[in-house]
Amino acid sequence: MPAETHVGRSPIGPDEVLRMIRERLSEILEIDEARITLDSDFTADLDADSLALIELVEALEEELGERTVGFSIDDEDLADLHTVRDAVDYVVHRLGDEH
Amino acid sequence: MPITVAVDAMGGDHAPSEIVAGAALAAAELDVRVLLVGPEDVTAASLPGSAEGVELVHASQVIAMHDPAAAVRTKKDSSVVVAAELVRDGKADAMVSAGNTGAAMAAALLRMGRIRGVARPAIAVPVPVPGHGPQILVDGGATVDCAPEWLVQFAVMGREYARVRLGVAQPRIGLLSNGEESGKGDELRKAVYPMLAELDGFVGNVEGRDFMHPTVDVIVTDGFTGNIALKTVEGAIRGTAELVFSTLTSTPELEAASAAAMPALLEAAGELDPDNVGGCTLLGVDGVCVISHGSSKARALRNSVARAVECVESSVVARVAQAVADAG
Numbered sequence: 284m285p286a287e288t289h290v291g292r293s294p295i296g297p298d299e300v301l302r303m304i305r306e307r308l309s310e311i312l313e314i315d316e317a318r319i320t321l322d323s324d325f326t327a328d329l330d331a332d333s334l335a336l337i338e339l340v341e342a343l344e345e346e347l348g349e350r351t352v353g354f355s356i357d358d359e360d361l362a363d364l365h366t367v368r369d370a371v372d373y374v375v376h377r378l379g380d381e382h
Numbered sequence: 383m384p385i386t387v388a389v390d391a392m393g394g395d396h397a398p399s400e401i402v403a404g405a406a407l408a409a410a411e412l413d414v415r416v417l418l419v420g421p422e423d424v425t426a427a428s429l430p431g432s433a434e435g436v437e438l439v440h441a442s443q444v445i446a447m448h449d450p451a452a453a454v455r456t457k458k459d460s461s462v463v464v465a466a467e468l469v470r471d472g473k474a475d476a477m478v479s480a481g482n483t484g485a486a487m488a489a490a491l492l493r494m495g496r497i498r499g500v501a502r503p504a505i506a507v508p509v510p511v512p513g514h515g516p517q518i519l520v521d522g523g524a525t526v527d528c529a530p531e532w533l534v535q536f537a538v539m540g541r542e543y544a545r546v547r548l549g550v551a552q553p554r555i556g557l558l559s560n561g562e563e564s565g566k567g568d569e570l571r572k573a574v575y576p577m578l579a580e581l582d583g584f585v586g587n588v589e590g591r592d593f594m595h596p597t598v599d600v601i602v603t604d605g606f607t608g609n610i611a612l613k614t615v616e617g618a619i620r621g622t623a624e625l626v627f628s629t630l631t632s633t634p635e636l637e638a639a640s641a642a643a644m645p646a647l648l649e650a651a652g653e654l655d656p657d658n659v660g661g662c663t664l665l666g667v668d669g670v671c672v673i674s675h676g677s678s679k680a681r682a683l684r685n686s687v688a689r690a691v692e693c694v695e696s697s698v699v700a701r702v703a704q705a706v707a708d709a710g
Contacts, residue, residue, distance in 0.1 A: 312501065
């Protein structure tokens, strides 16, 4: 069943979530998107500090919130997101919960 | 039209009473309109009768000093977040907070946004230099773990800020290290030295003893060592002042002998008082955010508002943005 959306767009899959994360993260960290892969560790590979991750979370909530009703990321879960893959899996899972 | 400054009424060890008093003092002594942000019942009760130039803006929540920076996400109606939103929405020209530094930074960063091209924000701290204008320490604690490129950007932002703040056309920049020689330092400093050597104004490494001394106008370092150095300087000032004044009052003879010099000594000590220096400026965000120290009382808060006004009047954000863009 497709996600309930504000504007009736198609469901958001892992590839699109990855695209969003890479795009937003490259803006926040001022680095080339090519540096950001699924296996990138936020801290060890991308030098992302806690403030940068908060920026990322806010950006994702803003972008996904426009498309999926009630989408949010729990702050308690942030500590478990170490890599880009973790974040993609988490967001996709949360999007599923919102359906 | 006076400049409008949003003041986080609930931030600081002495909030809200001293912050509210400082806001009223600023409105009385400066050509400024103050928006006092906090729970309206609290701010209204703290505000003296008719504080002309002060308007109350309601915010229902408070971020405590011990809360993590991420509290700005869960407390979206907190005084510090609402203050940042007033700047974002053009209802205020600047914000001032004496509260949780991490939360003030996060609120400014998330609501005002970052200057394009800036990788990380940095806190510019004015450090008093006796008989001289202050020197600027960048970073005072915003970004703890730094890449070499970020320190170069701190130097660029700090240099432009020093031009505005100190009125020095070509500020001298030093890299804080454990020795003056170019090879001194940890991996970060060894990596950044040759990069900084390309920057106009860079004079090489400086040491801890160059604080409060007119060797350089800007001291660049990461937020971790910068914050430690800053607190060390503050502790040394306090300890020295206590030693001098306790010695001079230790016997009736010494007290009588120093009586004539005491007013001048107290005035000199005032030059080193953080309350008189004004707040620190958050560089790299797309708006003016002045962070006053946590123990700010009314006079310190008033001086931080004055600093915010100066930042707006001198277009410091636009100048830093241009400097970052020019540096590529």
